[in-house]
Amino acid sequence: MTSKNNGLSAALVSNLQDVLSKRKGVVTDGSAEEPPSTSDVAANEEEEKESDDDSRPIVLVTSGDGIDSPGLVSLVEALVREGLYNVHVCAPQTDKSASSHSMTPGETISASSVNIKGATAFEVSGTPVDCISVGLSGALFAWSKPILVISGINQGSNCGHQIFYSGAVAAAREALISGVPSLSLSLNWKKDESQESDFKDAVGVCLPLINATIRDIEKGVFPKDCSLNIEIPTSPSSNKGFKVTKQSVWRKSPSWQAVSANRHPGAGNFMSNQQSLGAQLAQLGRDASAAGAARRFTTQKKSIVEIESVGVAGKTESRVKKYFRLEFVAKEQEHTDDDLDIKALEDGFVSCRYHAYLCYLESLRQTY
Structure with a gap:
């Protein structure tokens, strides 16, 4: 984990390091962690079956690439498999990449139930922002609000100025505007090099951050005025670690x-x-x-x-x-600042960056 004076809370960094160390089979005292026995695994599975879904934190998942996109499917399958969260999905019927923060006012949109094992899911004939807006409105799901909105995993980087085009980032921003913490996740997809199995590897990279984020939200220490944008390098399984970055001016x-x-x-x-x-x-x-x-x-x-x-x-x-x-x-460009999101991504790091949209609005209010 690469960390500077970077804006990530100390608790989130600590939680992330703890989760990563356990994933590698190491405990804090340096001794090897024994794998769980078959009986323990069976007992845990039985406890999950008996658990009340309503008692688990609600997570809402969407995507700019559509409800059938491999990034969303892989992420939802992993969240359901973990059994820690009550997973809801509300995503566009079709690919809505580069739709930015567009909405569909004055028109009728449909929301059709979709069978996703272990989750409550709807596909919506609108934009990613429509999905989050209707999902959080109380008109579609019977809830107060989820603990976290996750948008992704998007196929393609959303570094730099790509966030202004991205429907995935806009969905996370809509959640932030509505008062719900959010993450946007993207995989640096490269034509003729990337493959769908990379999304499963990307999920393995993201889950520790998702779990650490939810723990911070429950403790009340996760920043309320920011959304966290996570960029995963082209080869997720061989990433060099996490690096907190700042936004570049790069774009396709x-x-x-x-x-x-x-x-x-x-x-x-x-x-x-x-x-x-x-x-x-x-x-x-x-x-x-x-x-x-x-x-x-x-x-x-x-x-x-x-x-x-x-x-x-x-x-x-x-x-x-x-x-x-x-x-x-995408044009090749030379980036010299190691703290830039696109530079970290090209160097094989997982880029973590706060998208401080509400902070920006507040600065405008104070200025004018």
Whole structure:
């Protein structure tokens, strides 16, 4: 555990070190810790079965990548398996990455129950922030409020200025605004290098922090005005430890690609996404309606010309419709400050950073 004068509470650091040492089979006096016997394991499992779910701390989990994303699935499975928490899930039906803090006012959204063993779960036809907002409202779950909101594990880093785009970080921020402590978790996914099994390794890295955070919340020492953002390196199982970092100005570069009129997104590539059948049928209906509306609009407006977008449109009396697709491209950059989140991540450390949103609002209030 790498620690400087970093803002993490001493209790959280102590708890984390204690949990990590026990995970390695070492106790505080230096002697080897004996593995639990089969009878002890069976007794513990029986106690968990007999425990009253309502007596356990409630944890609410969401994700910017959708309810079927491997990061969320791996995390929820691990939380349920531990048996320490009453796990609730409220996540988008589909991938809502880069949705930032967007919400869906004035429109009807659906919340459909989902069968996740050991958890109470709903998939929502809205954004990650919608999920947390409706989840904490009392309209969906019968509770006062959870002890902790966890958003993740997100596929892709949310270091630096990526937090302004991230739906996962925004969900944690919404919980913070609503007065509930929160964590956002992200895995530094790299194309052609990462694989889904990395999420299971990432869960093993995150669980000690989650447990230590909940212990601090129960003791009343976890900061109430901050959300904790945790970034996990590309190879979670071979990480070099935890490092408390500060936010960098790094971000992926937006790249807008011009595409031809017959390649704009439609029902064909929509079906390739991992979504429920109900969501697919609903989207097909919307696509059909949109296609009908487009045909009517084209019939009424003969002067509109759809062309392949190749540059700045020249002067013409006809209106021109162009199509573009956005992708975010990670560019290699040199980072010299070891305390920056992206530098720590690239060096193989787990980056822990407080997202002090409410502190920022308070500073603005005092300034103006």
